[in-house]
Amino acid sequence: MIDLKLLRNDPDTVRASQVSRGEDPAVVDHVLAADAEHRASLASFEAKRAEQKSLGKSVAQAKGEEKQAVLAQAKALAGEVKELQASADAAAARAVELARSLGNIPEQGVPSGGEENFTVLRHEGTPRDFAAEGVDVQDHLAIGEGLKAIDMERGAKVSGSRFYFLSGIGARLELAILNAAMAAAQDAGFSPMITPTLVRPETMAGTGFLGNHADEIYYLEKDDLYLVGTSEVALAGYHSDEILDLEGGPLRYAGWSTCYRREAGSTGRDTRGIIRVHQFQKIEMFSYVTAADAAAEHARFLATEEAMLQALELPYRVIDTAAGDLGQSAARKFDCEAWLPSQERWMEVTSTSNCTTYQARRLGIRERGEHGTEAVATVNGTIGTTRWIVALLENHQQADGSVYVPPLLRPYLGGLEVLEPVR
Template identity: 65%
Template sequence: MIDVNELRANPEQFQASQRARGADESLVESILALDARRREAVTGSEALRAGQNAFGKRVAQAKGEEKQALLAEVKELAQSVKKATSVADELSAEQETLLRRLPNLIQDGVPAGGEDDFEVLKTVGVPRDFAAEGFEPRDHLELGELLGAIDMERGAKISGSRFYFLKGVGARLEIALLQMAMDQAVRAGFTPMITPTLVRPETMQGTGFDIAHDAEIYRLEEDDLYLVGTSEVALAGYHSDEILELGDGPLRYAGWSTCYRREAGSHGKDTRGIIRVHQFNKVEMFTYTSIEDSYAEHERLLAWEEEMLAKVELPYRVIDTAAGDLGMSAARKFDCEAWVPTQGAYRELTSTSNCTTFQARRLNIRERQAGEGQKGTRAVATLNGTLATTRWIVAILEHHQNADGSVNVPTALRPYLGGLDVLPVL
């Protein structure tokens, strides 16, 4: 959520941000108009209330007939206070509703436009030239079946489309990947976390998801709980309604969780294999820091993601996501996309967002202001970034495959697979 004071101070900036996102620019003015009305109403109702409070003190001291007279008089006042307060409350609620629709202010430098308007920041490594090597690469599912690593058919039998079994080396590979990610995170000073995957509506909404309209979210209506699409939800909610001490630097958590996505509206897209599935596992970095440090932290999260990609020896590129593709909470987002040979395309393996103070404001996460002339509290910045997911298996299998269908294990991953250097065809 955006701070109204910032909006009031700088409306043009927010209008420009909306424009770059291809979003509704007029929302800014609507909010400001409502804000003026709200403040007027609040001032009025508080003045009335102060009058009532003063009156109340006289009532408390009065006795007998005098008291009766005062009571009769104040009753009317109480009514007008009630009325004025409810008007003010209504306006506040209305303003909040509008404010919640306003996405985060984009960061300077974010390319304007939609999904296809990203900017490629860099490209690392080169896709393998299978033609030169003299064989046609198999796709990850074919490989997964040859290795006895992926079973989509039985997944569908049990749970429906986009569900799967990872078995044998497939299961081991995923655990190895996630474990390697966790180890790296811990070495970098992150606190490892295994998070709840069912959360309350407030938590879901606090993180920036719209539980009423978001078609991606699985709901458990009977219990009013929501399955998370990422551990970011739980990790962001972790410190909700808290005031943090960030004097010793950022608070960093690495969350390991299963993630659930309905993938509504993606019918026919990525239907083969485990590229796009309803359930997968992920290790996610999450940082709480000051707004000033958030930009540098964003670079650090990206660097840690790249470190992981280097360990699994995949060619990838880094893109700066365009404004229209940022989602509600992000001010800037970098994706790392690995080359998937049989698709002839780069596909997202990681994503890191700087949500600046947007999430924190909604979740009410603040920091104590320290230093000269600083007092009070202010919203912290939150950031997140992917370290590993089930989807990585796709790129790993395809990129490291051999002509016979076996797959070479990247060196860094071998210790996590009991020294295995090749995943053999069964």
């Protein structure tokens, strides 16, 4: 949630934010009106309530007839107070609901517009010239099937479309990626966490995923639990309603979890292979950081992700996501996109968001500051996921269907330097 004080003092900034996100700036005025209404009704409730309390105290002292009179008066007051409270509560609920619909305010420099309006910050590495090498490019599924690493057919048989089995070297490769990512995160100061993948409604709502993303989320009605689409959910909930001590620097966690996504709006998109699936694994970095240091922490996340992609010898570009594609909580988002030779396009492999205080305010995560408690900032980012198998197989494929293993992963694959096809 956005800071209501900021909204009152500087509504123009919030209006501009709405415009850059491609959303309605008039919502700002609706929020302001609802907020004013709330405060007015709150004031009249509080005044009446104070009156009731002081009268209530005199009941105990009063005697005889006088007591009867006071009691009657108090009874009448109680009814009024109850009504005023109800309308104040209702006004508060309206104001909060409206305020919550406002997305975070994009950082300076974020391009405005929608999904296609991103800025490319830089390219790292060079895509191979497969033609020159005499390699007939195969897509990750063809390579994966050659290695007997990926089995989509049986995945569909057992669980339906967008499910798969990773078998043999495929399973080992995923574990290698995740373990290497976990180790890299740990080296960067992140504390390893294996998180719950089912969370309660409060947790899911608190992280802001029940807004725009609601359709993306699996829900278990019988148990009133949600399946997480990323361990960010659990890691953000981890310190909810707490006052943190960030004197010693940010609290950094690396969460390992399976992630579940319904992919409701993406029928027909990335249908082949494991690029877009209902279930995958991911190592997610997550930091709780003093608001003033959030941008620096965000840069650190990006650097850590890039170091990982470089160690895996993957050519990639970094994009600065446009305001309309940030999602509710982020103020800035950098994606790293690896080259996908079979489709000659870029494919998202990491995404790091600076949510500033937006997520933490909603979750009640604070620290002690100069003027009492202040909301902390949260930053999240990918450091390894199942999808990386796609990038690795395609970029490191050889003419004979084997796949080169970058040195970083070898210790996690028993020293293997090349993945050989299975005949």
